[in-house]
Amino acid sequence: MVNFPIIADQDRKVSELYDMIHPNSNENFTVRSVFVIGPDKKIKLIITYPASTGRNFDELLRVIDSLQLTANYSVATPANWKHGEDVVIAPAIKTEDIPAKFPKGHQVIKPYLRMTPQPDL
Structure with missing residues (x-):
């Protein structure tokens, strides 16, 4: 169906x-x-x-997962991201606001590139 x-x-x-x-x-x-x-x-x-x-239905499902995730959280998905992997914290989020918004923690790779575990899991 x-x-x-x-x-x-x-x-x-x-x-x-x-x-x-x-x-x-x-x-x-x-x-x-x-x-x-x-x-x-x-x-x-x-x-x-x-x-x-x-x-490529796997790619279509991956994109839909990303679209739903990024619509509901202030994140972006990196290239080749798969459901369950870390995501990029939006640059608009101030560093001091990250702990409250992303309580699972985060990693600073560059000042503009901060990663966090997928927030909806």
């Missing part, structure tokens, strides 16, 4: 309107774009795969 919206676009109007068709694709191929839209109805992610390349 699919619990997310799928758009049927037989005449390709939506696909063309939103530039979802890969420039080198055959006109008979299906659209290979993935959109993640947040509860605020804003697009958070767009990935367009060529028809010759399968979608």
Whole structure:
């Protein structure tokens, strides 16, 4: 059972309107774009795969985990981050405010790069 919206676009109007068709694709191929839209109805992610390349569902789930985490906490996820790994404390958080906001502790790598355990675990 699919619990997310799928758009049927037989005449390709939506696909063309939103530039979802890969420039080198055959006109008979299906659209290979993935959109993640947040509860605020804003697009958070767009990935367009060529028809010759399968979608990476592990990466899509990783990105969704990151989007949900960073929407609820003042953190960012580093490259290749996986659920459960340390995250970056947002630079806007003052150093003196970190202990109260991130009670699991933190590590200062550079003044602008401070890491903390994933706060929602």
